[in-house]
Amino acid sequence: MKLSKQALWSLTVILLVLVIDQTVKILVKTSMTLADCIDITGWFKINFVENNGIAMGIDVGNKLIVSIFRIVACIAIAWYIILLVKHKYSTGYIICISMIFAGAVGNIIDCAFYGIIFSESSVSQVATLFPPEGGYGTFLHGKVVDMFYFPIFRFTWASWIPFLGGSEFEFFRWVFNIADASISVGLVILILFYLKTFSLSFEKHPVEK
Numbered sequence: 001m002k003l004s005k006q007a008l009w010s011l012t013v014i015l016l017v018l019v020i021d022q023t024v025k026i027l028v029k030t031s032m033t034l035a036d037c038i039d040i041t042g043w044f045k046i047n048f049v050e051n052n053g054i055a056m057g058i059d060v061g062n063k064l065i066v067s068i069f070r071i072v073a074c075i076a077i078a079w080y081i082i083l084l085v086k087h088k089y090s091t092g093y094i095i096c097i098s099m100i101f102a103g104a105v106g107n108i109i110d111c112a113f114y115g116i117i118f119s120e121s122s123v124s125q126v127a128t129l130f131p132p133e134g135g136y137g138t139f140l141h142g143k144v145v146d147m148f149y150f151p152i153f154r155f156t157w158a159s160w161i162p163f164l165g166g167s168e169f170e171f172f173r174w175v176f177n178i179a180d181a182s183i184s185v186g187l188v189i190l191i192l193f194y195l196k197t198f199s200l201s202f203e204k205h206p207v208e209k
Helices: 005-029 064-085 092-119 178-193 195-202
Strands: 037-039 044-050 144-149 153-155 170-171
Touching: 005 044, 005 064, 005 092, 005 178, 037 064, 037 153, 064 092, 064 195, 092 144, 144 178, 178 195
Parallel strands: none
Antiparallel strands: 037 044, 044 144, 153 170
């Protein structure tokens, strides 16, 4: 069966994001110790951390619930992309949703399999891929690998400012990965250019290309 142009673009974006994301994560995981930091420039660093929770390192407590929620969300987005392709929505909008989907799947791979295929990373030891003794966790209990850190600028709030006075502000203080970036870029594109299309899609009025 011949795939449509929209389907080909969607598959290309998804595969590209996943390959780059997993390649970078595996390289970092197998070559850096936990919390190791490589200065690329003053404002760009490779800083290896592992995320037990969701976005921005938020810990929700139950790892299994987070993993299951991610899988359910990905199934829903995949079905949504199929419908978009079927109804010939704009290629740009489908690429946007595909970026969000690919990023979500990229992090699910970490949660689902990294605990099985990697040994534990520590501040003194680099992880091993497929260790003879087995991985550090079980299925759906892996940790998400993050590495990109952009401390572009920082300052200390004036002491007279309520609640914030004396505390340090840093932009951008969160460490993220390619999958996170794909989700963020996809969401920004959606908000800037495709909010109307997004709304119409749920009213079952296909927007023809």
